[in-house]
Amino acid sequence: MFMNSRKSFYIAMLMFGVVQAFAQQPLKLWYKQPAQKWTDALPIGNGRIGGMIYGGVTEDHIQYNEQSLWTGGPRDYNRKGAVKYLEPIRKLLADGKQAEAEAMAQQHFMGTKSDEATYAADSAKWFKMIGSYHLPQDELFHDDNLKTINLPTEQGWEVSPGFEGVDGAVWFIKHFNVPADWKGKNLVISLGRIRDIDRTWLNGDYIGTTSGNAYRKYIIPANKIHIGENRLAVQVINFYDKGGFTSNAKTLSVYPEGSENDAISLAGEWKYFIQDDKPPAYPRYNADYQPFADLYLQFPKQEVTDYKRDLDLTTATAHVSYKADGVIYTREYFSSAPDQVMAVHLIADKPGKISLKALLGSLHKNYVIRKIDDHTLGLSLKVKDGVLRGVSYLHVQAMGGKVVVTPKNISVTGANEATFYLTAATNFKNYHDVSGNPEAICKAQIAAITHKNYAAIRDAHIKDYQRYFNTFSIDLGKGENADLPTDERILKFGQSVDPSFISLYAQYGRYLLISSSRPGNGPANLQGLWNNLLTPPWGSKFTTNINLQMNYWPAEVLNLSACSQPFFSIVDDLSKTGHETAAEHYGAPGWVLHHNTDLWRGAAPVNASNHGIWVSGAAWLCHQLWEHYLYTGDKGFLQKRAYPEMKGAAEFFVHFLVKNPKTGYLISTPSNSPEHGGLVAGPTMDHQIIRDLLKNCLEAAKVLNIDKAFADTLKLKYSQIAPNKIGKYGQLQEWMEDKDDTTDTHRHVSHMWGVYPGTDITFKTPELLNAAEKSMKYRGDEGTGWSIAWKVNIWARMHQGDHAYLMLTKLLSPADVSSGKEKGGVYHNLFDAHPPFQIDGNFGGAAGLAEMLLQSQGDAIELLPALPTALPQGSIKGICARGGFVLDLEWQNGRLKNLQVLSKLGKTCRLAYAGRTISIETQTGKNYRFDADLKQL
Known part of the structure; x- marks a missing residue:
């Protein structure tokens, strides 16, 4: 009976293209080799548990995450009494004293850090203790058994084996030889940047210390130098984040003073x-998203042929297949939302061939592995300096063969097939409650799947996933590279025609959103759901001056509205914490959000005052609440959820905006144009976003027939806000003052918010749109990944399809370049490169393609408004427009061929194409068909 079951399943796998014909599947990422690094690995996720599949032959590695594992804990992020400094800061800015305003704000207005109260005393004791090893002659440094490391580590020492998660004090020892002709010369020892403090000795003599991420160059008198061997000893003190020598190899050297060309390299083994x-x-302003653990599958060594690795976007399943000793081996991986487990299924086309060991490990220092039962291994961990605990269960089901579980691993020998189920949970319940029981959660989840077979779990996963994914399709034609592996297609994309690669990329963006943002879970962060570092780039948190918002740009238009639910949930939380921040920092009603937040939902200004005091986060989040209503017409959502939060954000600005004595306009101060130009009064972006918020609140109040008096207040305020201005170069000004630099290529194009995603600047304001175009040209076409994605959308919104397509080609260029230096583009697994990885570029790019093909922000649904000449034919089904319309359209030779419109709300439908606009009345649930001239069929 088993053999029939196994054969039936194997045939089913063949039908899904698992073992053969990978390249023939139109929506697959696929490769001829295992992943070598994390950005080669393939992502799977169920909105809560995410995995990165390496697909190795002798050892497979699945690095995994659970969405709620972060550093830190519940706390108050607001600085008591900050409001006392609001008016003095405003006055300094009004008087043109930006530096003084930033200094005052940094000292008195920024939010609080974790552990502020205890750090001074604790660190004094610790510094005294680590100073006990003060001389390199100590016998400690004569130990020939000391481990070695190659320096420098440009990305920080946490990427080096043995240094994962290391903070503290580390000694580094290097011996080098000074040639005889350097006798009598002073030497320069260049150590490059070191994070965070170094204390350096040469031949037992203390030569200096430097703090901060600065370059170290120490001048050594000639009488301190030995001709021949010298011993350099550096104590590196690192507090958190990336530690060690973080410059490139050229900066690590020794040379005679004034003769840098004669340098001897100190790079290499220390x-x-x-x-x-x-x-x-x-003390930290924000918490960091954390990796959870790693699953390793170890196999007998074999000679392998016909290796293939893939990710099937149509079923959200990843696969590895290869042939060894006449046997075809196949693995399938997925992360199931219905059953809340990650599954790894192993089969062979001959019985008794599945043998392996499964091990769990974690980068967290505080973790233990234990046997749960005869089929289950457990891992428990605790986050360093935080309140969160995690538990993971690994359960195996095998058919045939032998299973042995020890406290260290699970071994399977001679099985016909085997399936591993992995689950993970933490004690996090919400941003102020960490009383959860992760052990009980994991136990229940594994118990729930033990009576199910793999096929049933797999089918439930696919069915659940496809109810999201199958709402949309796109076909832009095949292209000449469609049958190549994905990494090869990336390399060739810029030099050849491959429209199906663009289709794949757009659908991959949808796949990533479904995988990282499901109803009932948290929102996608800077890396979505996936992170392999204890100190991830930018904390892998929620950056709210564009990045969190960009994550959800494709949700409505690409028919994934349900995936926005986690976004709405974080807005719910932030409206509460942001209410406290509004009161404490601004003495204002309503709520405010600055440029970063995390699992604990801090809303206060963080990091540095020159970019951390930015007040428009709440208003921008509310823009997307209103967008959801425009697309869905969900009046209950508007009444119970969106409008109260929109109103709260508007109440803040009614209080916050102040009259500029020079112009008489209301302005936003203090604030900044995100991460550019420092603390200022009246950045253009703020005013665009605030106008948008007030306008949308007025519309919402009208729809709900409420708050007439408040609406009257908003109308008055709206009319008084400082308008967009055109500067001396014909550019759209980024600030109140005409101080834009035409050579400035900064990655943020914040004053373009009014073009996209806002509607402050449109074809109805041609002078401003022309100025915005000039600003975009001055700013240039290069940038980091997400910045390029934003530019795709902006150029598309301006109906410049070829320019938008140019930006899309840059977004799809290889980030892994031969020089070894990363740039914006995509990695081998199509993750967006900031660099390093940020997922917002994936989401922004998918939205940008949609913006080329359909726009509905105005009075009509514009068909093919920015169709590039590079995409002369194609079809798209399931694209959504504001007003509750879902469209299927086809085009040929750059012209519309046919169109079908589904009306979900029964509203009037206005369609615009090629200079013609029509209007039809619709009924809920009915389809309407049109020809190329918009004649109804």
Whole structure:
């Protein structure tokens, strides 16, 4: 009976194209080799548990995450009494004293950090303790058994084996030889940048210390130098984040003073000793998203042929297949939302061939592995300097063969097939409650699947996933590289025609959103759901001056409205914490949000005052609440959820805006144009977003027939806000003052918000649109990944399809370049490169393609408004427009061929194409068909 079951399943796998014909599947990422690094690995996720599949032959590695595992804990992010400094800061800015305003704001107005109260005393004790090893002659440094590391580590030492998660004090020892002709010369020892403090000795003599991420160059007197061997000893003290020598190899050298060309390189192998890795918790503004753990599958060594690895976007399943000793081996991976487990299924086309060991491990220092039962291994961990605990269960079901579970691993020998189910949970319940029981959650989830077979779990996963994914399709034609592996297609994309690669990329964006943002879970962060570092780039948090918002740009238009639910949930939380921030920092009603937040939903200004005091986060989030209503017509959502939060954000600005004495306009101060130009009064972006918020609140109040008096207040305020201005170069001004630099290519194009995603600047304001176009040309076409994605949307909104397509080609260029230096584009697994990885570029790029093909922000649904000449034919089904319309359209030779419109709300439908606009009345649930001239069929 088993053999029939196994054969039936194997045939089913063949039908899904698992074992053969990978390249023939139109919506697959596929490769001829296993992943070599994390950005080669393939992502799977169920909105809560995410995995990165490496697909190795002798050892497979699945690095995994659980969405709620972060550093830190519940706390108050607001600085008590900050409001006392609001008016003094405003006055300094009004008087043109930006530096003084930033200094005052940094000291008195920024939010609080974690562990602020205890750090000074704790660190004094710790510094005294680590200073006990003060001389390199100590016998400690004569130990020939010291481990070695190659320096420098440009991305920080946490990427080096043995240094994962290390903070504290580490000694590095290097011996180097000075040639005889350097005798009598002073030497320069260049150590490049070191994070965070170095204390450096040469031949037992202390030569200096430097703090901060600065370059170190020490001048050594000639009488301190040995001709021949010298010993350099550096104590590196790192508080958190990336530690160690972080410059490139050229900066690590020694040379005679004034003769840098004669330098001897100090790069390469150094000895090291971790003196103490338990420094006191360093004060931090924000928490970091954390990796959870790693699953390793170890197999007998075999000679392998016909290796293939893929990710099937149509079923949200990843696969590995290869042939060894006449046997075809196949693995399938997915992360199931219905059953809340990650599954790894292993089969062979001959019985008794499945043998392997499964091991769990984690980068977290505080973790233990234990046997749960005869089929289950458990892992428990605790986040360093935080309140969160995690538990993971790995359960195996095998057919035939032998299973042995020890406290270290699970071994399977001679099985016909085997399936591993992995689950993970934490004690996080919400941003102020960490009383959850992860052990009980994992136990229940594994218990729930033990009575099910793999086929049933797999079918439930696919059915659940496809109810999201199958709402949309796009076909832009095949192209000459469609049958190549994905990494090869990336390399060739810029030099050849491959429209199906664009289709794949758009659908991959939808796949990533479904995988990282499901109803009932948290929203996608800077890396979606996936992170392999204890100190991820930018904390892998929620950056709210564009990045979190960009994550959800494709949700409505690409028919994934349900995936916005986690976004709405974080807005719910932030409207509460942001209410406290509004009161504490601004003495204002309503709520406010600055440029970053995390799992604990802090809303206060963080990081540095020159970019952290930005007040428009709440208003921008509310823009997307209103967009959801425009697309869905969900009046209940508007009444119970969106409008109260929109109103709260508007109440803040009614209080916050102040009259500029020079112009008489209301302006936003203090604030900044995100991450550009420092703390200012009246940045253009703020005013665009605030106008949008007030306008949408007015519309919402009208729809709901409420708040007439408040609406009258908003109308008055709206008319008084400082308008967009055109500067001396014909550009759209980024600030109140005409100070734009035409050579400035900064990645943020914040004053373009009114073009996209806003509607402050449209074809109805041609002078402003022309100025915006000039600003875009001055700013240039290069940028980081997400910045390029934003530019795709802006150029599309301006109906310049070829320019938008140019930006899309840059977004799809290889980030892994031969020089070894990363740039914006895509990695081998199509993850967007900021660099490093940020997922917002994936989402922004998918939205940008949609913006080329359909726009509905105006009075009509515009068909093919920015169709590039590079995409002369295609079809799209399931694209959504504001007003509750779903469209299928086809075009040939750059011209519309036919159109079908489904009306979900029964509203009037206005369609615009090629200079013609028509209007029809519709009925709910009915389809309407049109020809190329918009004649109804």
